[in-house]
Structures are given as C-alpha cells and as structure tokens.
Amino acid sequence: MGRDRGIEVENLVREFKKGPRAVDGIDLQVEPGEIYGFLGPNGAGKSTTVLMLTTLLPPTSGTATVAGYDIVHEGPQVRASIGAALQEAALDPFLTGREHLHLQAALHGISRKERKRRAQELLERVGLQEAAGRKVRGYSGGMKRRLDLALALVHGPQILFLDEPTTGLDPQSRSALWAEVSRLAREDEVTVFLTTQYLEEADVLADRVGIIDRGRIVAEDTPESLKAEIGRPSVEATPAERGERDAVASVLMGFGEEIPAQPGAVAVRLSGGAAGLADVVRALDKEGVRVTNLRLDEPSLDDVFLAKTGRSLEGAGEGEEGGMEEAQA
Amino acid sequence: MSSFFHVAGAVAARQTYKYFTNPAFLAPALFPLFFFVAFAGGLTRVGDVPGFDYGAGYIAFQYVWALLQAVSMGGAFTGFSIAGDFENGFASRLMLAASNRYGIILGYTMASIVRAVMTGMLVTGFALVIGIPISGGFDLFGLIALALLANIAATLFGAGVAMLLRTQQAGPVIRTPIFLVLFLAPVFVPLSLLSGWIETAARLNPFTHVLEAARGFLAGDPTGVASAFIISAILILILALWAVYGLRSAERAG
Structure with missing residues (x-):
C-alpha cells in the first residue's frame, strides 16, 4: 500500500x-x-x-x-x-479572484506564464471566469x-x-x-x-x-x-382508516419485530433487509389493507452517532464547552 | 532556499500592489510632513542660536529628521498591515502556502522599502518646495542608505509585534516605541545644545547616531558614519530575530 x-x-x-x-x-x-x-x-x-x-x-x-x-x-x-x-x-477583499490565484501560484513558486494558465483553468473549473476580474469583497x-x-x-x-x-x-x-x-x-x-x-x-x-x-x-x-452495524432498515405504514391499524400491524409483523412508530402508524424492523419492502407492499395489497403512507427508514449516520455517543448529531455541539475549536492557545 | 525568495516575492508583490491601489499608503508621511512644516517654519530662528553649528541650515536639519521619521513610520504601518492580515485571517493563507515562512517577513520588509521610497520622495519633494538649500558636496546615497536601514529596522520591529499579538489593537504597541526612539533624539537642536535628562536619553539612544550621521551626509560633512551603519546593522540583526520570534509565536498559536 x-x-x-x-x-x-x-x-x-x-x-x-x-x-x-x-x-x-x-x-x-x-x-x-x-x-x-x-x-x-x-x-x-x-x-x-x-x-x-x-x-x-x-x-x-x-x-x-x-x-x-x-x-x-x-x-x-x-x-x-x-x-x-x-x-x-x-x-483579501481588495484583490480580485484572478489576483488571488496569481498570488497563490507565486507563493508556490509557479512561473509567471504557468500562473496565468493555471488561474484561467481553475477559474473555468469553479465557474468564476466572469467574476475573475472583480474584487472579492463583492x-x-x-x-x-x-x-x-x-x-x-x-x-x-x-x-x-x-x-x-x-x-x-x-x-x-x-x-x-x-x-x-x-x-x-x-x-x-x-x-x-x-x-x-x-x-x-x-x-x-x-x-x-x-x-x-x-x-x-x-x-x-x-x-x-x-x-x-447499527441495524436493519425499518418500514412504517400509516393505515388509511384508524380502524385498520390492527390489520396493518398483523401484516407487517410477518416481516419483522415491531418498533415504536408515529401515532396511528405501525413500524417493524425488516428481518430481511430493505429488499423485503416489495413483499410488504404485496402482502398489504393481498389483504386489501389501504395505507396512506409507507416509508422505508434506513439507519443514518445520525443513528450511528446516537448509538456511539448517546446523543443525536443534529445540534449535539450546541451549548457545549463554548466551541473548543475557537479556543486559543 | 528558492521557496524563501518565491514567498518573499509574492508577499512583497501583493503588499506593494495594495499600496499603489490605495492612496492611504502615503499616510506614514503625513505626520512627518506636519512636524516638518511646523518645526522648519516656526523654529527657523533656532538656526541662529549660538552653538547651532549645522552648516546646511535649519530646514535641512529638520528635513533629515522628517525623512527618517517618515520611513520609520512606514515600517510601523507595515506592522499594522501584518496585524490586519492576522486579524482577518489572510495570514493563514500565507502561512499555509509558504513552504518557507521566513520569506513572509522578507516579503513584508521588501514592500515596506517600496513604501519608504515613496514616502521619502514625498517628504523630499515637500522639502524642495519649502526651500531646502541645494548645494554640492552632500552624500545623497549615504542619506538614502541610512533611511532605508531605519525603515527596515522599524519594519522588523513592527512585524515582530504584529505577529506576536496578531491583532490591529497592536497598533499603539508598534507606534509608541518608534515615536519614543524618534523623539528622544536631537530633534530640534544638535546634541551639543541639549542638556539634562533629554541629553542623557539622546546620547543613549542608538537612533541619535543614525540621525547625526544622516545630517552629516546632507551637510557634506559626514561624521560618525561607521558607528551609524554598525548600529543600524546590529539593530536590524536583533530586530530580525525579534520578527522571527514573532513568527514562531504565530506558528505556535495557529
């Protein structure tokens, strides 16, 4: 390697x-x-x-x-x-985009001729050709x-x-x-x-x-x-009518263990993975149960973070320790 | 070693470009010009005082001080620019791109010399307008050399402070010592006419040797030239180490 x-x-x-x-x-x-x-x-x-x-x-x-x-x-x-x-x-707000590129190239010891070529190439690549001559403050x-x-x-x-x-x-x-x-x-x-x-x-x-x-x-x-590592995907179904919740639950529980769901909905952890979703749809149809919402939830990196730290990543840093990265030596 | 000069050249080019796109780059000359006009205009009769033995006259006497003040303040202003670059984050770009970071110090110093040349020309032009006597026999190159050395020393001092403190609040810390050194010298009258504590301070002040030698160059009567250049060289060496110390401090702080 x-x-x-x-x-x-x-x-x-x-x-x-x-x-x-x-x-x-x-x-x-x-x-x-x-x-x-x-x-x-x-x-x-x-x-x-x-x-x-x-x-x-x-x-x-x-x-x-x-x-x-x-x-x-x-x-x-x-x-x-x-x-x-x-x-x-x-x-530097007083330099243009192109001037920045020339300066950066000069800092790296790139020749004057090569600087122009590289600057033009990169300006095109990042879509800044038209703004290249404007000062960065704008x-x-x-x-x-x-x-x-x-x-x-x-x-x-x-x-x-x-x-x-x-x-x-x-x-x-x-x-x-x-x-x-x-x-x-x-x-x-x-x-x-x-x-x-x-x-x-x-x-x-x-x-x-x-x-x-x-x-x-x-x-x-x-x-x-x-x-x-965190787990298998889950499927959540919301019955079209409140009275059909038990019917939906009985169909879904054939595909995995029940897990907490939104109010009025039923959710199970799919024992066969995400591929089992199609079978869920067919089973619901076969039983004549109508649903207004059917959602497949795959574990996210937030779930991974939650599992590893006990906290959700979204907003986990807020209010904590005043931001270590801003600390000064 | 080539990266040292690449970095220095790039930093100097950027700084010089900024000078010429912003008329404020001549600001370091404003105070010296004010003092020059005030002193040379209002205190001309000082030249008639018994014991005032400067042959080129009082305007020339003041001009040399104004010139050295202008170029020294140019060095201080470069320090302000460096502090500004650290405060707004641009310095991190330089620190990140510069293989050899010592080149950053040289680059700022080179740009400061360019500024010193411009402000020096402005002060000189002003001196010619208000009637500085032009006569043969003076050593212009010696005077310019000492002025540039003063600028380099002030720049290195300012750079060290700026990189140590990394904020524009460092302005007074850069400016005040330079002012003190400039004023605790024979500003209005020759050293021989000073007395008391100011005479002691002036005699101890290394800048006095530079000022006296520079005035000697203008009068066509060079005195203490060797000591002035030696003192300048030693000051620059010490202040270069100071600037490197500032740079290392900035590196440690991130």
Missing part, C-alpha cells in the same frame, strides 16, 4: 490553555485517493485536527504524517504537498468558497483538506462542490480529507467516515458498514 499521498495519525493530541483537550488522542489513516469524511458536531475537534495536519497548529503530542512527511519536523514539505480550504475563506459566500477551492488546487496538491466546505452554501452550490470534490478524487486521484457536520455530505461523498465527538474518534468505517 502506497502511503505517499495518504495521511497517518497516531495518538494526536491538542490541548489549549484553560480549555479542554480539543483533540484527545486520535488515530486515523487515510489511503491515497480516498475521500475521508470527518464528521462531528461543532466543537468536536474537526477543525483543530485539520489545523494540525496542515501545519497551522502544532500538536501537543502524538505524531502524524501527511504525504509521507512529518507534520512537526517536515512542515515545508507537507505544505508543498497539500491544498487546504479552511472554514473561513482567507481572502463575492457571495458561494463564490468565495469556490475561489477558496480553486486556490487550494493551484499547485496541483496530492492531498486536499476541506474544512466544512459547504457550510452556508445554497443547495445548488453545495451540489456543484460535491461534484467537483468527487471528480478530484476519482479523476485526479487527489486524497481528500473533508470535515463536515452534515450527515448527507459525509454519506454522499466519503469513501470512509470517521466520527469525532469531544476530541475522540468514536466510530470509523465506510458509511454503509457504519449504518449496517
């Missing part, structure tokens, strides 16, 4: 003065060309981890290599190998995010760090960014380390997901395996 474009982390810790351990001994390994989703609520330690792996913040203890280079002792080599779009797009949030992604790619990095890249984006911009990230991994074989607090984002994009809570990784696997 080649590790040249991968990430390896061992017992990485970051403590802040007068604060808790933002990152509390995490271990992880990201394979070359993989999209690794780092999922967790606000204040879980995602951004602190990214800051350490991108050499913007030294770890308190532990080791990590990025692209085969030690993040503490080989910072310059790490920085030359990676691109990063951090949570707050660090842009850009929308989505445009800033896209420019930030282009800036992260200007030197053709082997590894890309994206820290909550779609936070605050409209659905259209979010989809476009997802498509570009997928393309980068599949076509350009860029390793992507993506932090997110959106379940759907991790589910759609990531080959593997690490779930972090209070500085510790509580689960790590492919999204499918994590969900399968």
